[in-house]
Amino acid sequence: MLIVLEGIDGSGKTTVARLVADALAPGGTAPAGKKHIGAADPATEARAAVLRDLIWSSPEEQGDTYGAAHWILLIASWYAGLARLRPGLADPDAESLTVMDGWYYRNIAKTLVREPLDAGWVASLFAPVPEPALTVLLDVDPDVAWSRRDTFKETELGRWDGYTGPARESFRGYQSVVRRELLRMAAERDWLVLTPHPNDPPARTAAAVVAAVAAVAAVRALRRTP
Template identity: 75%
Template sequence: MLIVMEGIDGSGKSTVARLVARELAPYRAVFVDKKDIGPADPGTEARAGRLRELIWSSPEKQGDTYGAAHWILLIASWYAGLARLRPDLTDPDTLAVTDGWYYRNIAKTLVRERLDAHWVESLFAPVPESALTVLLDVAPEVAWARRHDFKDTEIGRWDGFTGPPRESYRAYQSVVREELLRMAKDRDWLVLTPDPDDPPERTAAAVVAAVRALRRTP
């Protein structure tokens, strides 16, 4: 069973996802790094390494020279492979908790270029949907106050957002947030809006309660 934390960059997905996996450990829960294909033969790992480098290790300063369609196709290829190589994602006896899934990639693609939304979403047809997706609806101003080490892609430089980093980040993440809220409504996600002063443990507790309620549902 796949449990996903979603949200803008800096919303606290990783922290909350790890806390949730720890709290749900008695239910055979694991934290899943979506960039990790798990145990694989050398050839498969080599192919995964090349794809991983294309997606996440390319020099940011060169920008998105090939365009959003090329980028989302690479992302879709990665997740299609992950779906085949990580059986724990669909194991009904395992709670696989991850800090984000492909949903935010769709949101960012639709912000970057005016591509057909149905076509973009269709690319991920081979990828399992989550049993529960939790959108951590954190305002960009709150996320920025937590950390300032955002990458160019997170500040919106690839998407035409210019100016001081803080203002660029706020403007870019605001439109990404709007796309995520639209997806949350369409896909019936659980939306949590943590108070800026709340510790992540409180947010994690709300997610854990939702997971336990889901498991009790026939």
């Protein structure tokens, strides 16, 4: 079963996902994250490494030379391959549980912010990728997210999207529009939206996610009962 934590950069996805995974799969038994394809032959791993580097290792100072359409096509290729190579991610009857700190949704949001592409076309690129059993949006104000980290990447500051002012102001402006897109997607896709208080410890947010996962698992168990 696949559980996904979404949110803007700095919203706490990684921290909460780790706590949720520890609670649901003690001892670190949850499978690896979205950049890992699992067991594969050397040729497949070599191809995956090339695509992985194109997406996540390109120098950010070069900017988005090829444009948003090129970038989202690479992302869609990665996730389509991941769904094929790790079919257990979307299998509701699989014994394994995966908690991801982000899926492809934020990539869609950032693409639509970057260029006026057709939202339906962008979403259709991910048709081969199954939906998670539960997606939780951590709806965090950009000012709160800014205060949680010491540094942000150029893309997180919106430098590829025309934001050129002081770092904090750029981050606030850019992440605000990404947040708006994620909230739109949450409404369309029926995600669980959590809005943690700025002073709430991550453990409290993680506990709410664990409770939601238990509810989803209970519903699925009832559906499988003869």
